Amino acid sequence: DARVTQTPRHKVTEMGQEVTMRCQPILGHNTVFWYRQTMMQGLELLAYFRNRAPLDDSGMPKDRFSAEMPDATLATLKIQPSEPRDSAVYFCASAQYPEQFFGPGTRLTVL
Amino acid sequence: GENVEQHPSTLSVQEGDSAVIKCTYSDSASNYFPWYKQELGKRPQLIIDIRSNVGEKKDQRIAVTLNKTAKHSSLHITETQPEDSAVYFCAASISNFGNEKLTFGTGTRLTIIP
Numbered sequence: 430d431a432r433v434t435q436t437p438r439h440k441v442t443e444m445g446q447e448v449t450m451r452c453q454p455i456l457g458h459n460t461v462f463w464y465r466q467t468m469m470q471g472l473e474l475l476a477y478f479r480n481r482a483p484l485d486d487s488g489m490p491k492d493r494f495s496a497e498m499p500d501a502t503l504a505t506l507k508i509q510p511s512e513p514r515d516s517a518v519y520f521c522a523s524a525q526y527p528e529q530f531f532g533p534g535t536r537l538t539v540l
Numbered sequence: 541g542e543n544v545e546q547h548p549s550t551l552s553v554q555e556g557d558s559a560v561i562k563c564t565y566s567d568s569a570s571n572y573f574p575w576y577k578q579e580l581g582k583r584p585q586l587i588i589d590i591r592s593n594v595g596e597k598k599d600q601r602i603a604v605t606l607n608k609t610a611k612h613s614s615l616h617i618t619e620t621q622p623e624d625s626a627v628y629f630c631a632a633s634i635s636n637f638g639n640e641k642l643t644f645g646t647g648t649r650l651t652i653i654p
Binding site: 460462471472474477485520524526527528529530531532533534 | 572574576582583584585586589629633640641642644645646647
């Protein structure tokens with residue numbers, strides 16, 4: 430049963446530190462999404478890639494967030510510097526038209 | 541862009557009764573409507589989806605209906621069980637091959653009362 434994997438599952442860091450989250454999409458899926466989930470904002474799309482090329486990152490604060498897909502098996506989301514308002518659960522999802530499958534998420538706490 | 545509204549935001553149902561969650565969307569070009577279930581502390585999981593050329597789809601105790609003219613979709617859960625307690629999200633997309641970008645509703649917290 431193929432699944433999307435994410436690391437780390439939990440991350441506690443101090444304000445100003447760099448945070449890197451990793452995602453391994455399901456093998457053969459060519460589209461990868463990054464979402465952020467908070468109680469107040471629900472599920473927000475941050476960015477997504479197709480065939481490793483960024484298609485839309487309009488939901489991402491550009492000054493501190495960056496997303497990349499160095500190869501077909503790895504997507505990364507980086508926050509530098511992190512702020513307390515970045516505390517949330519970050520989900521990666523991979524898609525095989527038209528279905529999206531979510532990873533288990535990274536719970537980020539910025540103190 | 542697409543805007544998806546979902547209601548109610550919370551719903552409590554006696555075990556064994558039915559639950560109905562409703563979604564409206566704004567973009568008449570949207571043609572793919574998935575529903576996700578998210579248990580506490582877990583990932584959203586796709587439970588059922590429907591395309592715009594279909595009016596209703598059923599999978600055991602779960603059914604989804606779509607009224608494309610009214611831009612409205614509903615999720616129906618029959619014979620509810622305690623394990624149905626979760627947050628349910630509807631979503632919509634203008635889905636064509638190569639475009640899977642979803643817009644999500646704000647979620648419905650369903651509680652099944654034993």
